[in-house]
Amino acid sequence: MSLVRKRAAAIRLSRRGESSVEQDGERPECRAAQEGARCDSTQRSDPQAVRRRGEARGAALRGLGEKQGILLSLLFYKMLGFLRHPLVVTADINLNVVALTGVGLLSRLWRLTYPRAVVFDEVYYGQYISFYMKRIFFLDDSGPPFGHMLLALGGYLGGFDGNFLWNRIGAEYSSNVPVWSLRLLPALAGAFLVPMAYQIVLELNFSHCAAMGAALLVLIENALITQSRLILLESVLIFFNLLSVLSYLKFSNLQKHSPFSPSWWFWLMLTGVACSCAVGIKYMGVFTYLLVLSIAAVHAWHLIGDQTLSNVCVFCHLLARTVALLIIPILTYLLFFYVHLILLYRSGPHDQIMSSAFQASLEGGLARITRGQPLEVAYGSQVTLRSVFGKPMPCWLHSHQNTYPMIYENGRGSSHQQQVTCYPFKDVNNWWIVKDPGRHQLVVGNPPRPIRHGDIVQLVHGMTTRLLNTHDVAAPLSPHSQEVSCYIDYNISMPAQNLWRLEIVNRESDTDVWKTIMSEVRFVHVNTSAILKLSGAHLPDWGFRQLEVVGEKLSRGFHESMVWNVEEHRYGKSQEQKERELELHSPTQVDISRNLSFMARFSELQWRMLTLRTDDSEHKYSSTPLEWVTLDTNIAYWLHPRTSAQIHLLGNITIWASASLAMVTYALLFFWYLLRRRRSIRDLPEDCWLRWVLAGALCCGGWAVNYLPFFMMEKTLFLYHYLPALTFQIILLPVVLQHVNDHLCRSQLQRSVFSALVVAWYSSACHVFNTLRPLTYGDTPLSPSELRALRWRDSWDILIRKY
């Protein structure tokens, strides 16, 4: 895909180069005319479109205002045939982009395998790469799987077998780890940011100088370099963020002159796909997607208001946008999960979090146990019952010989009957027998009598043969609910209340049969209407710290903690207690297979990923969003085991400071112009104002949507979370500079002075880059005094060895 993009860009560039050689100032108009012409030739069948485009071209040509310009465009119109030739190697711009890509690659790929050790979060992503290599299912709540898959692609191309224990930062890589190819993809993504920044500024209709400035700033941003050279996802995320913005800009520039041309379609589709890829890497990508969507919505709204277009035409435009910007991203997103689930088909350490049905769909693990179980639960079935909710941990309904203590610590009494708990480990005491209250048999009849929704059952604990019971006694830890016990008759006035009505929650009709794994059921107590529920509290020592199970009396609607499903299941064969115990100890056998549809697996996986709550642990290098803007914090990524060479995530402080300054300048100028326009004082010509607004909406908007949401997040945050926002800020910087130069510097003298200042400022940025370079690449050991000299802020944590 990137190849296609590059080629398309090259074609465009060569053509643009041609025009700018002749007369730089008229570049956009000329290009417009050419492209109008080119696209016309491809779509002559639609007369209306041709007419419209003709008008547009006419307008563009008129806009030139010069006869020479018109002649020039006509010339180019005729010359287009030559331009199609692939041999046209002309323009300096082309070389610019090539050169930018070259230095970008150089800066990101130079000594990529150094250090040959696990650096910072590589320890985190590496384990997932290993899982991919071994095809083992895992669950990572940090983001959708596309990013992990891309990293794993590097491992796949490098022939990684997944055999590396990712357990410690700084551990040396063994020889089977293809470090170069693992780090290649993020590095490539990081390198392409440089030409892409150039292209974006150009597409925003700012000058080549500004575009070069943006690219060169991205090039010497230390934090971006560090982050790109390791097995991390930020650079890939930024790449797709910028790609979606760039392709949207290309698309909207084409919109004026050649709608529905192939390149128009290409860039529109690419916008959707790039957005979806960004979301697929990290959820943060959603915000850039929303930004692009809202800008597209504003443009579409103008389109609706454009009364020169026919209704049908407007409708077609809207339809194309809906398909490309809403439907395609959703499909692509689903595709990521599809590939993810296809790739990972073996069971692994994260199985437990998933439902029984999901686990059974994986090879090995639960599937091995449950393969061939009978599907329909019948009277006499032996089952284990798993709590569907699985919070605070997945567990099975459990009972054991021990009874509730007569009196709890707080003085309340209990029934002193046998404890019923939820136990997070597989155990023979998790087995229950489903019994027909009307009969005494504990075996499955022939033919088996399946149990349906609404049937009354009793649950017999397999090892102790006591019946599951609840009564109006306060539960040990949740006094508002009923205690659940296995009934023991103490000959006091407490009769057994052990009838339960079965309710299948996910039934399709009221006569559904209770199925293993698939059916999610509730047990409603017949006498008291209480519902069997996992309360989530841990019992004290007398309950072996297992989880409390209660009868929820005030059923305030549906909650997943009241839902259970059968996990292991077999038809009981022996009536005798001793034989049955033997039977329970032996593993289940029988055989039938089952499949879960992709959508069911996707929705479960996605839901678990979103709701999984890991304990937010503190981290030495965690920081708050406010510290990012001023670069008050850094992250030490790696320290050489012997020398003082080290890698830090540290930004080029000149760029950070001036980017923030540029944004403030932009905001002030914007409001100033806006207020003056409202009073009908137009400082800027209309087209200049429009591109100024669009640049601000994209760059400031991009910064805001990638930065402000972090204030609402409760997870542990790091400096690298700021990099996507920073990239947008950097792109804004040359835009503001050009604006100041063009519109605020009134005399030639002022302009010269300003240019000189810009050059001075840029060289200071280069100087900072060069000074911090040892910490970015980590290739030079520095003496303690040099290190101390690099500690420009007290809050920077630069590691100095004590000898």
Place this chain on the structure above:
Amino acid sequence: MLCDTSRLLPAGAATTLPAQPRSRGSALRCRRRELHFPGHPALPFCDFLAAQLARPSFPPGRRVILRRGRMPPVMGGSLAGSERRARRGRCGPQAARAVGPDVAAEDAARSPKRLVQGSRRFKAAGGWALLAVVTLLSFATRFHRLDEPPHICWDETHFGKMGSYYINRTFFFDVHPPLGKMLIGLAGYLSGYDGTFLFQKPGDKYEHHSYMGMRGFCAFLGSWLIPFAYLTVLEVSKSLPAALLTAALLTFDTGCLTLSQYILLDPILMFFIMAAMLSMVKYNSCTDRPFSASWWFWLSLTGISLAGALGVKFVGLFIILQVGLNTISDLWHLFGDLSLSLVTMGKHLIARILCLIVLPLALYMAIFAVHFIVLNKSGPGDGFFSSAFQARLSGNNLHNASIPEHLAYGSVITVKNLRMASGYLHSHRHLYPEGIGARQQQVTTYLHKDYNNLWIVKKHNTNSDPLDPSLPVEFVRHGDIIRLEHKETSRNLHSHYHEAPLTRKHYQVTGYGINGTGDSNDFWRIEVVNRKFGNRIKVLRSRIRLIHLVTGCVLGSSGKVLPKWGWEQLEVTCTPYLKETLNSIWNVEDHFNPKLPNISLDVLKPSFPEILLESHMVMLRGNNGLKPKDNDFTSKPWHWPINYQGLRFSGINDTDFRVYLLGNPVVWWLNLLSIALYLLTGSFTAVALQRGVHLPAEVEGLSQVLLRGGGQALLGWVLHYFPFFLMGRILYFHHYFPAMLFSSMLTGILWDTLLRLCAWRLAPSSLARGIHVGGILSLLLGTAYSFYLFHPLAYGMVGPLAQNPLSPMAGLRWLESWDF
């Protein structure tokens, strides 16, 4: 002649006429008339009156005047419609013949002025009468059976209790700002309640205690919601039927009714929200007469209501946001009006800053000032606040206490963690159990005052008794290395490279040593946050950190509860992450040192801004602390608009008197449908306008009402509903009610407009009028009938539960999740 001019003036052009001299009086009068009796044919109740009197009421020329200037387009559009009707009735002879009864009106038009004036008065009276009816009905429903049940219902236990606290002047802590509870307390006080009832738990009988004053006050405020909503809708849509429909929806909603009948904050909050909304739209329609008395009145009333809303609950922020957005767009329009000079603009800006920012802020602070002045006795809320704060409460041990001001070696102190509800640094003669770090003496934080909280400050290198009178007093300074010896057990505060019991990444903190002799792991550097080296440490005021010298970690409380072996006190750790959080900041609270002069704590009393800031921090943290547990049932925001589940106010069993907070499903589902329908028609109209479709004048007017008036209601709904999706705290069904008010207003506006549009399609037959009247009437009657069905939910029911066919509510349990 006059007729002709009015006919020839298209509605759009009329609004752009140059500004006429400001004939304030007539414009006002005209508007009011138009407001209550727009010339539309379809007025369900006053239709007859309107037909008789409205049409020819004043010469058309004046209508033109009326529409000049800066009238909001909502009005212009609506008037344009009425103009059309009137014109047809009056001037076209055919039309006059077609509409038979109007002949009388024709005569009236030509009759002397006296008659016109009389009819005007009559209509005004009619409008007032209708308003009176609505208000009366609202009061009647809210006050009916207000005294039942005579026991505590649901959250009355909190808010009633807090009312009592105000009467008894004891300090307490709540997550909401104080205005609502203060008003409840005031109402109780005025109605003779003495504050002695305990309000222990729901279901307790009030017996001889007077509770009707407080309930009556809440019901009184709750009753005003309906007239407010009625007037708001009338103002934005200029249509009586829409206003009536809204009023009916709210009057006959069991949820609003239930919520208004008890001692709760919600009726008070909703009162202020609706008052703010009403005064905002009123002031919006005063824009043509800026700086007039009524303009100032409504503007400042908006500000006052905003302060009230925010003073009751932080949910009031949403209405502030709405008013803010409205003000910004208003100012933006003014700014774009080039006929206004910048000086006038500045005046506008300053007026809004004064009335909408300065005034509410002043009032809000005044509320807190009263709160702090009234509550001057120590009470259950003390522990939530800092030591300095507690010093102002009489009865607290810090009140009027006198202790040495600066910390010196040899002082005996207690050290309090600054994190809310975290307690004092504590140790006791129990060791950490086997397997948890080193088996040394436990160090915890403990919420209560106890001898085991006392520590002695010692120098790190000498063990001599600093209290020896021969030695000079030596003050502890910022950056000093000290040792803290536990007074009761003579062990030193100690830390080492063992993981803490619960927070694995931190180090364990223990008590170590015998009789004060330990090792170098007992040394701590004491630092004052944001101070320079060498400063003395002040009691209460200094925020200190204790940094362990050997490991470089910071003493902190993780806030986690230790298991049984730690007596369920809170864990103390030494955290290696040097982040500045409240967990690792402490202050010295009690301080004993016989060698130092005591000073009165009064000098340490915090100033009012400090108290204000602190109480807000505590409230915010309290709000964030209300987190639901994983396995609990919690109400989700998406449950609310579909009326998925109610809240049980009182009673569970068959024999109990049961009250169940649940919206009238007919009303709620109609609201839900209306929102969907509104989005559909609204976007359809917006797209049509954007495409430049030329709508007939009447439809144009209606669509303006739909887009502007409806848009305002929709914005209110969105602002009062969607933020809840982002909230992490525990949520309840009743949080939706402010949003529900807005969605009912939207429903009223939408259905009136839609029916008018339908009628317009079929114009001018009598069928058209029939459709409008019939539609509105059937909606009104349907709501009333559903209220008849569901009223036991609010007024209380006794007898079997609804599942039982014998129950009075049998067959009404339309959703399984309702349990009444």
